[in-house]
């Protein structure tokens with residue numbers, strides 16, 4: 137998508153055309169939708185200097201992205217504007233909203249001196265969340281099309297009193313220009329996802345230096361960022377949504393408060409974005425000894441990936457007086473069953489060294505039909521195992537494959553319902 141075609145969509149007629157297109161038809165019947173748009177005189181009139189095919193393409197792309205954007209932004213995606221790359225890189229609303237809330241709580245004193253700068257604002261997901269909380273925020277973005285998209289989003293969500301965008305290069309930004317600085321470097325280049333932090337734009341060390349020099353700052357990083365790459369002064373928070381690890385947030389300066397590591401688990405319910413009641417945290421306890429190791433107790437705990445990535449499994453186990461099965465593997469067991477968003481808890485019905493023959497006969501004996509297979513530290517091919525087990529009963533059960541030392545084990549488990 138090019139800027140002139142995108143700008144045409146922002147005119148009154150452009151908005152009318154977008155309003156009239158059924159978003160479902162764009163994905164379900166793209167040929168018929170494109171053909172109808174080609175015949176629509178309003179589309180040709182959007183910009184007489186552009187070929188109709190380009191305008192049709194811009195309308196179709198925007199509508200398709202709005203449909204895709206619902207997964208990240210819920211119903212507000214219907215009013216928003218996107219580019220494919222911008223949507224791909226945007227923070228999902230649940231996370232942006234959560235982070236903006238935490239930022240404003242921690243930055244109260246700092247924000248008395250002015251607003252925030254969102255360096256690398258993209259289409260504006262983080263900036264919009266801050267502005268929604270009443271924080272004055274300026275976004276800095278290098279790509280002119282993305283600048284136009286971010287501005288359109290500010291207008292679409294009625295946030296013009298709090299947010300604005302400046303086209304520019306963050307390498308030229310003075311870190312003290314804003315009392316609060318947020319930066320989410322681009323992790324996608326022309327050839328797709330970039331894994332080497334020195335190839336981010338701006339490079340990770342540049343973003344870190346900006347954050348370290350600011351009074352208060354927050355950086356968004358990939359969820360898999362190695363712990364060794366974290367700045368010594370930063371506090372880190374690993375965030376998951378519905379059991380999937382999404383990102384690491386790093387807090388600097390006046391925002392580096394409380395424990396150095398935190399796991400945050402967010403939940404989205406279908407059709408409804410997260411509310412305050414769906415957040416759970418676990419914080420590092422520097423005085424906690426390593427988790428004990430013991431043979432399996434009655435309940436197995438499978439910690440959320442945010443807990444595992446933040447190296448807080450010992451803290452999680454301590455909450456239920458639990459013990460690891462193996463000191464290198466993130467499963468623990470306990471005699472207490474405590475349902476909590478930080479982990480999944482299962483009742484162990486059988487724990488034994490791995491044997492296909494024995495497991496198959498147990499699956500039959502317990503009447504298992506629907507089987508979930510989970511593994512950590514096991515090389516077993518789970519799909520092959522599922523076929524080999526031939527479950528045919530009516531019970532839903534979970535098989536957990538792991539090892540203790542070098543020896544493979546399995547745990548046959550039942551789910552625990554929240555009471």
Ligand SMILES: C[S@@+](CC[C@H](N)C(=O)[O-])C[C@H]1O[C@@H](n2cnc3c(N)ncnc32)[C@H](O)[C@@H]1O
Nearest residue numbers: 225226227256258260261278305306320322337
């Ligand atoms: C990961 S995206 C930001 C996503 C945003 N936080 C959101 O949730 O919508 C990074 C953005 O940084 C922009 N960018 C990359 N290098 C930049 C630079 N040197 N100056 C300004 N913007 C830059 C890219 O164009 C891209 O839009």
